[in-house]
Amino acid sequence: xxxxxxxxxxxxxxxxxxxxxxxxxxxxxxxxxxxxxxxxxxxxxxxxxxxxxxxxxxxxxxxxxxxxxxxxxxxxxxxxxxxxxxxxxxxxxxxxxxxxxxxxxxxxxxxxxxxxxxxxxxxxxxxxxxxxxxxxxxxxxxxxxxxxxxxxxxxxxxxxxxxxxxxxxxxxxxxxxxxxxxxxxxxxxxxxxxxxxxxxxxxxxxxxxxxxxxxxxxxxxxxxxxxxxxxxxxxxxxxxxxxxxxxxxxxxxxxxxxxxxxxxxxxxxxxxxxx
Amino acid sequence: xxxxxxxxxxxxxxxxxxxxxxxxxxxxxxxxxxxxxxxxxxxxxxxxxxxxxxxxxxxxxxxxxxxxxxxxxxxxxxxxxxxxxxxxxxxxxxxxxxxxxxxxxxxxxxxxxxxxxxxxxxxxxxxxxxxxxxxxxxxxxxxxxxxxxxxxxxxxxxxxxxxxxxxxxxxxxxxxxxxxxxxxxxxxxxxxxxxxxxxxxxxxxxxxxxxxxxxxxxxxxxxxxxxxxxxxxxxxxxxxxxxxxxxxxxxxxxxxxxxxxxxxxxxxxxxxxxxxxxxxxxxxxxxxxxxxxxxxxxxxxxxxxxxxxxxxxxxxxxxxxxxxxxxxxxxxxxxxxxxxxxxxxxxxxxxxxxxxxxxxxxxxxxxxxxxxxxxxxxxxxxxxxxxxxxxxxxxxxxxxxxxxxxxxxxxxxxxxxxxxxxxxxxxxxxxxxxxxxxxxxxxxxxxxxxxxxxxxxxxxxxxxxxxxxxxxxxxxxxxxxxxxxxxxxxxxxxxxxxxxxxxxxxxxxxxxxxxxxxxxxxxxxxxxxxxxxxxxxxxxxxxxxxxxxxxxxxxxxxxxxxxxxxxxxxxxxxxxx
Numbered sequence: 001x002x003x004x005x006x007x008x009x010x011x012x013x014x015x016x017x018x019x020x021x022x023x024x025x026x027x028x029x030x031x032x033x034x035x036x037x038x039x040x041x042x043x044x045x046x047x048x049x050x051x052x053x054x055x056x057x058x059x060x061x062x063x064x065x066x067x068x069x070x071x072x073x074x075x076x077x078x079x080x081x082x083x084x085x086x087x088x089x090x091x092x093x094x095x096x097x098x099x100x101x102x103x104x105x106x107x108x109x110x111x112x113x114x115x116x117x118x119x120x121x122x123x124x125x126x127x128x129x130x131x132x133x134x135x136x137x138x139x140x141x142x143x144x145x146x147x148x149x150x151x152x153x154x155x156x157x158x159x160x161x162x163x164x165x166x167x168x169x170x171x172x173x174x175x176x177x178x179x180x181x182x183x184x185x186x187x188x189x190x191x192x193x194x195x196x197x198x199x200x201x202x203x204x205x206x207x208x209x210x211x212x213x214x215x216x217x218x219x220x221x222x223x224x225x226x227x228x229x230x231x232x233x234x235x236x237x238x239x240x241x242x243x244x245x246x247x248x249x250x251x252x253x254x255x256x257x258x259x260x261x262x263x264x265x266x267x268x269x270x271x272x273x274x275x
Numbered sequence: 276x277x278x279x280x281x282x283x284x285x286x287x288x289x290x291x292x293x294x295x296x297x298x299x300x301x302x303x304x305x306x307x308x309x310x311x312x313x314x315x316x317x318x319x320x321x322x323x324x325x326x327x328x329x330x331x332x333x334x335x336x337x338x339x340x341x342x343x344x345x346x347x348x349x350x351x352x353x354x355x356x357x358x359x360x361x362x363x364x365x366x367x368x369x370x371x372x373x374x375x376x377x378x379x380x381x382x383x384x385x386x387x388x389x390x391x392x393x394x395x396x397x398x399x400x401x402x403x404x405x406x407x408x409x410x411x412x413x414x415x416x417x418x419x420x421x422x423x424x425x426x427x428x429x430x431x432x433x434x435x436x437x438x439x440x441x442x443x444x445x446x447x448x449x450x451x452x453x454x455x456x457x458x459x460x461x462x463x464x465x466x467x468x469x470x471x472x473x474x475x476x477x478x479x480x481x482x483x484x485x486x487x488x489x490x491x492x493x494x495x496x497x498x499x500x501x502x503x504x505x506x507x508x509x510x511x512x513x514x515x516x517x518x519x520x521x522x523x524x525x526x527x528x529x530x531x532x533x534x535x536x537x538x539x540x541x542x543x544x545x546x547x548x549x550x551x552x553x554x555x556x557x558x559x560x561x562x563x564x565x566x567x568x569x570x571x572x573x574x575x576x577x578x579x580x581x582x583x584x585x586x587x588x589x590x591x592x593x594x595x596x597x598x599x600x601x602x603x604x605x606x607x608x609x610x611x612x613x614x615x616x617x618x619x620x621x622x623x624x625x626x627x628x629x630x631x632x633x634x635x636x637x638x639x640x641x642x643x644x645x646x647x648x649x650x651x652x653x654x655x656x657x658x659x660x661x662x663x664x665x666x667x668x669x670x671x672x673x674x675x676x677x678x679x680x681x682x683x684x685x686x687x688x689x690x691x692x693x694x695x696x697x698x699x700x701x702x703x704x705x706x707x708x709x710x711x712x713x714x715x716x717x718x719x720x721x722x723x724x725x726x727x728x729x730x731x732x733x734x735x736x737x738x739x740x741x742x743x744x745x746x747x748x749x750x751x752x753x754x755x756x757x758x759x760x761x762x763x764x765x766x767x768x769x770x771x772x773x774x775x776x777x778x779x780x781x782x783x784x785x786x787x788x789x790x791x792x793x794x795x796x797x798x799x800x801x802x803x804x805x806x807x808x809x810x811x812x813x814x815x816x817x818x819x820x821x822x823x824x825x826x827x828x829x830x831x832x833x834x835x836x837x838x839x840x841x842x843x844x845x846x847x848x849x850x851x852x
Contacts, residue, residue, distance in 0.1 A: 021751045023760040031758045034673075035742050045673050049664060049740070056660040063656045066631035067649060074570070074637045082638040082832040082841075087575030087629065096576060096628045103624040107663065108617035115667035116610055123669060124606050142440075181526065185435040186536055188601060188676060192742040192755060195673040199601045201536060202434055203525025206603045219755055223601075223676040223744040225428045227440055228354045231747035 157270035188224035307378030330767035364429025387806035390476025406459035417448035425449035433523035490560020558695025569645035570637025583622035643717035647698035658686030679739025705795030709812035727773025734766035
């Protein structure tokens with residue numbers, strides 16, 4: 001496979017002087033894996049994906065055995081006389097029904113139940129006001145991400161809010177709750193490393209919560225087509241250890257007090273936070 | 276209403292009445308075929324340009340790039356890229372697959388296979404084609420407007436598709452083209468449904484119809500119900516764009532009142548999910564028939580297959596919400612749509628079992644239509660199973676709007692339907708044009724296409740799972756996607772292979788239609804359905820005597836047969852021991 005990629009990809013691509021980014025060298029398998037999981041619950045999604053994959057491989061193997069096996073066995077030179085049957089014997093109907101029921105209960109309802117449990121108990125279980133969470137308001141616009149932290153007073157849309165552009169910094173080990181909306185067209189707030197996305201829709205507020213577990217530098221993407229420069233609508237995501245985060249936030253809040261211009265109307269794009 | 280006998284059309288005398296404004300369903304079918312193949316070519320070249328930009332974003336598109344984009348030295352610019360994928364989707368779905376499978380083979384096969392002399396409304400049929408031409412002109416015309424064609428994706432979600440995101444006339448023309456095409460397809464659908472109900476030959480019950488006709492019939496029903504919904508949606512979009520209404524505007528963008536952009540998504544996907552089945556049902560029907568024809572065996576559980584397809588048709592109207600999980604609708608809706616989506620796999624599993632049952636203990640001939648049909652079973656198996664990841668909401672949160680989705684729906688909608696369409700073309704070629712395609716070229720075409728398309732669509736699912744999201748001009752500005760450069764290059768080379776192998780088809784097709792001298796026999800495949808009881812190509816009036824149907828369409832290898840054939844025509848009494 002790697003060889004094939006090398007032959008087709010690099011040798012024939014006459015890239016001589018182009019500023020093409022050089023792909024990091026790693027094995028094909030490593031390339032195919034999703035990005036590092038940095039969230040507490042991302043593994044639920046990875047696990048369900050793998051589980052479904054095993055079931056799919058099993059059933060698709062059955063299909064292939066039928067398809068290729070029968071094609072081989074019943075080629076007309078090998079098997080000149082076809083059997084005359086409508087497939088309406090009791091046995092045939094039982095087999096078809098068993099396959100249908102096995103797929104429905106063995107695969108479908110099985111993964112539906114798991115997905116439903118994960119969804120209702122984890123991803124759609126929203127943190128309440130009683131919990132200590134980090135709150136961030138997100139405003140998407142063509143083609144950038146605006147982030148807003150409540151600042152020293154803990155209230156959103158006041159003149160001490162910390163505002164950043166395409167630069168999200170969050171702590172690990174604590175739930176981060178995002179409220180998201182859009183200024184112009186529909187965008188989608190996608191954190192590949194946390195396996196989650198939610199649309200940013202003008203006129204309504206959507207939510208997402210993530211508990212990060214790994215510190216480092218990552219990327220946020222816009223996943224919904226939003227115009228010509230959709231592909232450039234990326235933001236940086238920095239996850240800090242709690243102490244580092246506290247240091248950064250304190251600095252940013254100080255800076256906001258000094259630098260925010262309360263007279264600038266565009267600054268107040270936020271909204272009153274309600275859980 | 277029961278059967279009535281149509282009069283015989285007089286043979287058209289002038290060029291205009293014979294080839295252009297023809298009422299004859301066979302000519303209209305061929306017109307749709309050429310129309311579809313023309314747009315398939317355009318959509319295919321667009322696909323190659325998209326793929327080129329994804330693998331080699333900083334290099335000139337070969338051969339035609341220099342002429343098309345002189346300002347950038349042949350490199351596809353980002354705004355053009357957005358137009359390309361929008362137009363690729365629109366053209367392939369509405370202007371290539373729909374005309375070929377439904378327009379061409381619906382028109383051609385339905386009357387011939389049910390023993391009718393023409394569609395029940397020939398004038399409506401002709402209008403349907405000419406409206407499709409007008410729609411095609413509107414769409415192609417939109418490419419030449421000052422700001423270019425529509426660029427909001429084939430789904431054209433507002434508010435991107437309103438004046439906020441797309442100020443150009445291109446988007447309005449796009450909506451208008453879709454509206455006109457919707458009218459055209461609805462006309463066709465009404466015609467198909469009525470024809471099948473009232474014009475079946477005497478003696479032909481619904482379960483005596485070939486499964487091809489079943490597929491086309493169910494498709495026509497979905498078309499008649501849901502295309503008007505899309506029509507209404509794009510009409511509202513046109514109102515928003517042209518007359519300043521605010522159906523789909525909200526938030527800061529709305530100047531007065533408040534609409535809702537998500538409303539359009541509901542309207543779009545109420546149509547859009549059945550549309551997937553509109554495209555695939557004819558292919559399922561064709562495959563169900565061809566597997567039986569070439570395995571020389573009655574279709575296994577034909578009634579169950581027909582009823583499963585009907586069940587899918589009904590269920591397809593109840594599942595559209597799985598396209599909108601990330602808009603964060605009520606969890607109750609999310610749960611319902613997830614569960615309903617899953618139920619579709621019961622009927623799907625049943626007809627899959629039936630397909631395999633059909634070739635089980637058959638006597639299989641690997642002619643090109645059979646190869647393509649087996650190919651459909653393979654790729655639809657992959658496409659159907661990968662749908663599971665997108666139906667369960669949690670995995671969809673990650674995979675939604677990534678290339679995984681793109682790979683999945685190309686397997687179901689593009690690969691299966693394309694292979695089914697090619698199977699149909701190779702199979703009905705003798706009845707349509709009176710000549711047979713070259714088998715060797717057809718087999719080369721099959722194997723190269725299979726190789727190419729699996730490379731492309733499997734590769735897309737791989738990069739999608741690895742995190743590459745959709746509709747991005749240059750994925751490699753993201754650091755975490757740079758490791759996918761080699762895989763993207765591989766996909767592009769596979770796409771080029773798939774594209775080039777279609778040249779084999781075009782050469783074969785054009786040569787066969789225009790230059791081949793050797794005429795096909797009346798029944799080259801030894802099949803018993805009604806269209807093979809008449810000469811090749813089918814005469815102007817189809818059936819001199821309206822046939823009387825006495826047995827089912829899949830009577831093969833009956834041990835009691837004494838005629839020396841291994842099959843029975845539908846006009847013959849079923850031989851019993």
